[in-house]
Amino acid sequence: MKPQLENLVQTPIPTKHGEFILHYYSNTIDDKEHVALVKGDVAGKENVPVRIHSECFTGDVLGSRRCDCGEQLDMALQMIDKAGFGVLIYLRQEGRGIGLLKKLQAYNLQDQGMDTVDANIHLGHLADEREYSIAALMLENLNIKSIELITNNPKKIAELKKLGINVAGRIPVESVAHDDNVGYLKTKAKKMAHMLFESKKE
Ligand SMILES: Nc1nc2c(ncn2[C@@H]2O[C@H](COP(=O)(O)OP(=O)(O)OP(=O)(O)O)[C@@H](O)[C@H]2O)c(=O)[nH]1
Numbered sequence: 001m002k003p004q005l006e007n008l009v010q011t012p013i014p015t016k017h018g019e020f021i022l023h024y025y026s027n028t029i030d031d032k033e034h035v036a037l038v039k040g041d042v043a044g045k046e047n048v049p050v051r052i053h054s055e056c057f058t059g060d061v062l063g064s065r066r067c068d069c070g071e072q073l074d075m076a077l078q079m080i081d082k083a084g085f086g087v088l089i090y091l092r093q094e095g096r097g098i099g100l101l102k103k104l105q106a107y108n109l110q111d112q113g114m115d116t117v118d119a120n121i122h123l124g125h126l127a128d129e130r131e132y133s134i135a136a137l138m139l140e141n142l143n144i145k146s147i148e149l150i151t152n153n154p155k156k157i158a159e160l161k162k163l164g165i166n167v168a169g170r171i172p173v174e175s176v177a178h179d180d181n182v183g184y185l186k187t188k189a190k191k192m193a194h195m196l197f198e199s200k201k202e
């Protein structure tokens with residue numbers, strides 16, 4: 001049976017990036033609380049700016065400097081606010097899908113010299129175990145015709161296209177690298193094909 005999604009509640013959330021409507025979804029794929037933060041009128045629209053953000057408790061909530069997630073979240077909301085319409089889909093697939101416990105273990109392995117990809121593999125996981133069918137169902141539920149995806153990750157774009165989402169373009173979201181995350185960002189560029197440091201490539 002095709003996975004099902006239900007839009008159970010919508011409620012206004014005023015943020016520092018203006019007013020959004022938070023949509024709470026239940027689904028038949030997992031028991032996680034996936035949400036979409038929607039600004040303006042997106043139904044029936046083309047080229048809607050969309051950020052599909054995977055949960056990062058350490059980066060999003062604690063402001064960890066090991067990664068760029070918190071900054072990307074903030075930058076994406078700012079972009080959507082500026083555009084006057086758009087969607088932030090917040091998927092509860094912590095740690096690129098391996099969960100918080102394993103991500104924290106992976107951090108300790110990274111402190112012993114492994115990079116973010118090898119640490120996942122050492123723990124018996126894939127480098128990236130995420131899956132975007134819930135995001136695709138949310139976009140369908142919101143009746144969005146085509147999106148401009150806020151991302152540096154080409155794999156995310158390819159996965160969404162495979163799920164039938166019309167990705168009309170990409171909006172880069174590059175934070176400023178610093179000492180605590182530059183190694184992590186370089187690994188993402190080198191091993192995961194993220195479009196980072198492009199202007200600095202010779
Ligand atoms: N396993 C693991 N997960 C991480 C690590 N650092 C961040 N994450 C998780 O990675 C996810 C974010 O993925 P990223 O690869 O940073 O970015 P992306 O979403 O693929 O790409 P962008 O759209 O460009 O941000 C979140 O779920 C984080 O919890 C790490 O070192 N190990």
Ligand SMILES: [Zn+2]
Nearest residue numbers: 056059067069
């Ligand atoms: Zn993070």
